Amino acid sequence: VADNVLVDTWFGDAAATDQAFAAADHVVRMEFSIGRVTAAPMELRAALAHYDAADGRYTLHAGSGGAVRQKQELAAVLGIAPERLRVLSFDVGGNFGSRNRVYPEFGLVLWAAQKLGRPVKYTASRSEAFLTDYQGRDLLTRVELALTSDGRFLAMRADNISNVGGWCVSLSPLGKGAALITGSYAIPAATLRARAVFTNTMPTNAYRSSGRPEVTFAIERVIDVAADQLGVDRIALRRRNLIPPTAMPYTNAVGATYDSGQYEANMDLAMRIADWSGAEKRRAAAKARGRLFGLGLANYVESSIGAPRERTEITVTPDGPIDVVIGTQPSGQGHETSFAQVIADLLMVPVEQIRIIIGDTDVVSVGGGSHSGRSMRHAATVFTKAAAGLIARGKALAALVLETSADAVTFVDGRFGSPSTNRTLDWHELAREAQRIALPEALATGLTIVTDNEMHDPVFPNGCAVAEVEIDPETGEIELTRYACVDDVGRCINPMIVHGQTHGGIAQGVGQALWEHCHLDDAGQPLAGSFMDYGMPRADLLPSFATEIVEVLSPTNPLGIKAGGEGGTTPAPAVIINAIVDALRSYGVRDITMPATPYTIWRAIHGQR
Template sequence: MNKRRFMMNGPIGERVVRKEDVRLLTGNGKFSDDHAVDGQVYAVMVRSPYAHAIIKSINSADAMAMDGVLAVLTGKDCIADKLGQIPHSPFPSTNFDMKLHAPGKQVGEDEFIGSHIPLPADKARYAGEALAMVIGETKAIAQRAAEKVFIEFDPLTSVTHALEADKSTAPLVWEEMASNVFVETFFGDKGATEEAFAKADYVVKMSYDIPRVTGVPMEPRSALGLYDDVENKFTLFAGSGGTVRQKREIAEVLGVDADQVRVFALDVGGNFGTRNRTYVEFPLVAWAAQKIGRPVKCTIERSESFLTDYQGRDLQVDMELALDSKGTFLGIKSRNLSNVGSRCVSLSPLSKGSGIITGSYRIPSAYLQSRAIFTNTAPTNAYRSSGRPEIIYCIERLVEVAAKECGFDPLDLRRRNLVSEDEMPYRNAVGMVYDSGKYEKSLDMAIDLAEFDGFEERKDDAKKRGKLLGRGVAHYVESSIGSPIEETQLHVLPDEDKIDLVIGTQPSGQGHETSFAQVAAAWLGQPVEKINVIVGDTDIVRVGGGSHSGRSMRMAGTVIVKAAEVLIEKGKMIAEEIFEASKQDIDFKDGYFKVKGTDRKIELFELAREAEKRLLTGYLSDGMSVTAQNEMHTPVFPNGCHICEIEIDEETGVPEITLYVSIDDVGRAINPLIVDGQTHGGIVQGVGQALCEECVFDGDGQPLSGSFMDYGMPRADQFPPFITALNEVPSPTNPLGVKAGGEGGTTPAPGVISNAIMDALSDYGIRDIKMPFTSLKLWKAMQDAKNAALGSNY
C-alpha cells in the first residue's frame, strides 16, 4: 500500500450528516445504565470521608442485619480472594514518546506507581476512595445499608497541591517512597541552552499554576457484571473508551485468562479521557456476581463522579524564553511538575507536553525538567489533548508577554519564529519530528476571518459601553500517537446488500458510525448507508486501541483502507473463478468487478452471492469476508491558529467572548461537518477550563467542587457563533493523509482566552492572573490595580 497516496473517492471529504444522530436524539441509544438483566442486584460503594487515613477496622454487622442486604465486601475480601491490582502502565513506551523515569534512574528502572487494589485494606489516600461495596436487592436498600457500615479511621495529614507535596516536610502519600516525587527526567541540551541564554538580549520568565479540572461526561459511569458458572466466563456491560484493553485489564484483576472475560459497550455518553482506564467498580461487580451468584449492577451518582472520576491538567510550570535584539527565539527552559494524584494512572500529559515544549516555533535549544508527584487526590489521567493545552497556554502567554515587555509587535514576533513550510518535516529541540504544516498560512487565514483591522474601532465602541475589549492570538501544535495496533473485519452480507465493518475503536460521540463508513464506502464504491459499523463487544472485536490521543480516524481509517484493498483483491480472485479470466485482467471500480476491455462485470453483492453458491475452498471458502491488521508508531502533528476577542465589564468583571476564530490543520478531513462539531466542542471545553472550571480542595483535602453548584461549567449562551475553517495539509504518514480533529479546539483555547483577557486589562498593568479567569478574579485584579495606583500618588 502506497503510504503517500491520498485517494479521495466518493464520500470522503463530504459533509455527510451523522447516521447515528436520529437513533441517539430520539432516545434509542443504549448506554451503560440502560443495560439490565433478570435477577440483577445493586451495589453501592462506601467511600472514605478522609483524604488520608489509616483504616483500622470495618464493621458491617449492622448493614448485614438489614433485610435485602446480600453482601458487604471489603479490602480483606479482595485479599482473601487474591484479586489483583488495577493494572496501569503509565510510563510511555512507544518510540515517539518522551521517555520518563524515576529520579536518578534509567528508563524502566524502579518505576513505582502506587498499588491499586480495588478496595484498599490499609489506607485511604484520597477523599471519596471506595473502601467497601454493599450489595442489596434494590439500590435503595444498598444505599441505606452503606450508611450502616462503620469504618474506624486514624486520620493522617494530607497534601493536595503539587508544590506543597514537593516540600521536604510534606506527608508521604506512599511510605515506600523517600519523597512524593517519583518521576524526574531531563530533556534537551543543557549546555546549548545555557549558551543561548548567556548571549540573549532578552530573557522573559513566567510561572504558571494550572488548576485541576474533570471531564464531567454526560453519562456517569455504570457497570453491570455477570458470571456464567457453566462457561466460567465473566461479562461486563460498561461505558468504555476501549473495550479490548478493559477486557485484558479486568481479566488481570480477576486472575483469569482474557478469553474468560467479555466487555460490552454500545453507546458511550462522553469520555474526554475519563473512560480510557479501568475503574475499580468494573472488576468488582464481576467478582461480586461470581461470589453471590447474581448479576450485580453499580451506577454511581454525579457527586461520586466529581469525587472519583480520573481528572485532568494540574501542572506547575516555570518557563523562560531567550530572545536576541531582533526578536529571534534562541532557547527555552522549563520546569514542569505534574500532580498525578494518589497513584499514577497515566504519565501521558507530562510526556506529551514535554515533547512540544517549543510549541509552533523554531527554538533551536531547549532544556526541560519533567517531574511527577503524588498527592492525596483522585488520580489524573489523559484529559482531552493530554498535556498539550497546558504547554501551549504557557508558551503562548510567554510569547505575548515577551512581545509586550521587549517592544515587539505580537504578530511580527510570531511570524519571525514560526516553523516554516519549507522546514517540514521539522525536528524540534527535544527530538519531536513535526510531519507537515503551513503555520503562517493558518495565521493569515485567522487574521482575515477575525477582521483584524477593525479591532480598534470595536475596542472604542466597547469603551463607550463601559467594557474593556481585548484580543488574543494563539498558535498550537499537538502530537497524536495513541495505541499503535488496530484491526478491522469486513463482511459482505449478500442477503442484505450490506457490509459489516467490525473495529476496535470505540466511539463516545465522535460520529464513527458515519466517518468510518465513509472510508469503507469510498474504497468499496458503496453508499454510506450500506456500511454497518460494529464496535464494543469483545466477543466480536478482538483487537483495538479505543478512542484516545486523536488516534481514531488515523488508525481506524488506515486499517479500513487496508481491509478494503484486501477485500477487493479477494473479490478479484472470486471474479477470476466466475469469469474464467486472469486476475490481472479484472478491475474494480464503483462497486463493480469488470473484465478489462469487455462489458462483462458483476456487482459486489452479486459476486458475494455467487461465491456462496460455488462452495469455494481454501482462502475463498468464507466468501467476501476479510480481516486486516495494521500497526503505526509514527505520530502526526495537528496544528492551527485561534483568535478571540473578549469584552470585560469594568463594573462587574464579567467576561464575554464576542468573537472566536479557529483555523485548524487536521490533515485530510474525512467529514468536515463532524470536524466542525468536534472543534466547537473542543473550544467550549478549553474555554471552560480557562474561565470557570476548577477542582478545589480545602486544607484537609476535602473536595469543595463536588457538584454543579460548585464546579463551573461552560454554557451555550456564553459563546458567540464560532468562525471555523480548515487549513488541510495532508500528513505523509498514512494513506488518507489524516492527522487528527478531536482535540484541536481544546489545545489553544486556554492560551488564546488568557491573551485576550490580559490584553483587555493591559491599561491596568496586570501581567497575569491564575486560571480560571472568573469574574471575581478579574474584578478584584482591577480593584487591586486601582488601589495600587491611588497608593502610589501619596
C-alpha cells in the first residue's frame, strides 16, 4: 500500500444524507475515542506439537476459537495438505475473540517438532501475553446527528478509523460496526466512511461483540448530548426514534435488515427492573452524603452471523450414548450442556444419553468454531435438520424390524412402534436390532447420519442497559451502585447459561469503561506488561446485576434463536459513560474519555472548576 491506509470505503446514500442535513433544525457533532484493550484470558497461550516421521503427520494441542479453522490456517503456514495436520483443541480458560486466529508460535512449534524429531511445547508468560496477544477495539469515530426541532432523527454521518496494528489480522470490528451505526433507531439516511489503518502497534482482532460496542457507544453518547443541547428528556428523545416492532423486518440506512425485536419494550423493562422511577430519591440521598449521582441508559442492537457452514454427525450406539459430533468450539459457554438439551428434546431422550464430541479435527471435519455469537444458532439449526433425518431413518429401520411399512411406523416419546403390533423400540433397542438383520445399502450405516447446513442471514440480538454510579467529587472515586440489562436473545435454550454469559459480558464492558486500557508510548510500545499495570474488573468493584431475558423469536432459523453471548458487553461502555456524565453535569462536563478512572474524573471536575 502507498501509505498506512489499508481500507477506505463508504456506506450509505450520501445525497440523501446531505439533503437531510441541509433541512435539519439541529446538528450535533461529537468525536469519540474507544481505546485499546486486551482479552487477558485466564489460560495463557500454549501449544504442544508432535511430528510423526513414519506417516508424515503433524499433531498440535492448542486452544483456539475453532479447531477446523486453526488446522486450515496452519496447514497453509506449513505448506502441507490439511490432512497431514491434526489439531486437538478442547477446553480453554477464556477466548473472547483473542484465540480466533492462529498465532505465529503455533506454526513455529510444529516446524520445530519436525526439525528436531521430538515434541516441542510453548507456553507464554503473562507479560508475553500482554505484549503479543491480539488486542481489541481501538477506534476513533466522528459522529454527526441531524434532528428536527421536535427531536426527530433525520440523518447521521459517521467517520470510523480502526487501528488494525502493525499487520492486519482481522477487519471484523470495522465491518461489523459499519452495519450498525444507526443502532436501534429509525434514522432515514446515513453515511459512513470506514477506514482501517496500520500503526506501529500489536494487531487488533475481534474482541467480544466485535465492532458493536464501539458504534453503540457513538450513537448512544451522541443522543445524550443531543438531548442535553436541545433541552429535552433523553428517554423521550429515544422513545420518539426507536424502530417500532411493526416495522420489522427493518432495513437500516446502510443496508442491514434487522430480523425482529421490540426495542421500546426492552427499554421500558430495563427501566423497570432498574427502578428508574426511584432514581431521584437515590440522587437526593447521595447528595446528602456528599456524593454525585449519575444515571445512564443505552439501547443496543448487534449482529450475529459468523462462518456460515456447520456439520453434525449423530450416531446412536447400541449400548452407550448418542454421540453428536459438532464443529463449534466452546470456551466456557456451556455448549456441552445446551447442545445436549437441544438434541435430547429433538430425539425425545434423556439429556444424560447425549455425548457431545468436539475439538479433534480427525473427527470434526467441518465447523465454524465459536465467534460472532454463532454457535447456538448454527448448531441448533443443523441439529434440527439432522434429527428429522435420523428419525426418518429410524422409522425405515423399525419397519424392517417390525415387519411393516415405514409409513406405518410411529415415533412417540422416543420410541418407534406400529399400530399393527404391541411392540415398541427405543433408540438403543433399535440400534441393537438393526445389527441382527440384513440392511439395504441405503441403511447400511444404521442409526448414523451426517448433515450439513449453511446460513448466510444474520440475526440481530438487541436490548437495553441501565447503570447508576456515585462519585466522590473530592477524589474522583467512582462506585457502580446499580446495573440492569435486558437482552432479547430469541429462543433461550438454557437461561442459567445465558445469564452467566450476560454477567461476564457486562463485566468486560464495564472494565473498558472504567479501568482497562492498553497504554502505549509514543513509539507504540506497550507499557502494560502485567496485572499490576492493567486494570481488570474485580468482583468487589461490581454490584449485583439485574438481568432479564426477552425471547422475540427470529424468523431466520427453525428454533428462532438469535445470540446470547455478547449482549452484555455491547451497551456497557456507553451506559457507564452516560451515567458518569450525568453525575458530572453540574460541573459542566459534557463528555469523558474511557477509561474513566478516578484521576480522569477528578481532572474533569477540577478542570471545569
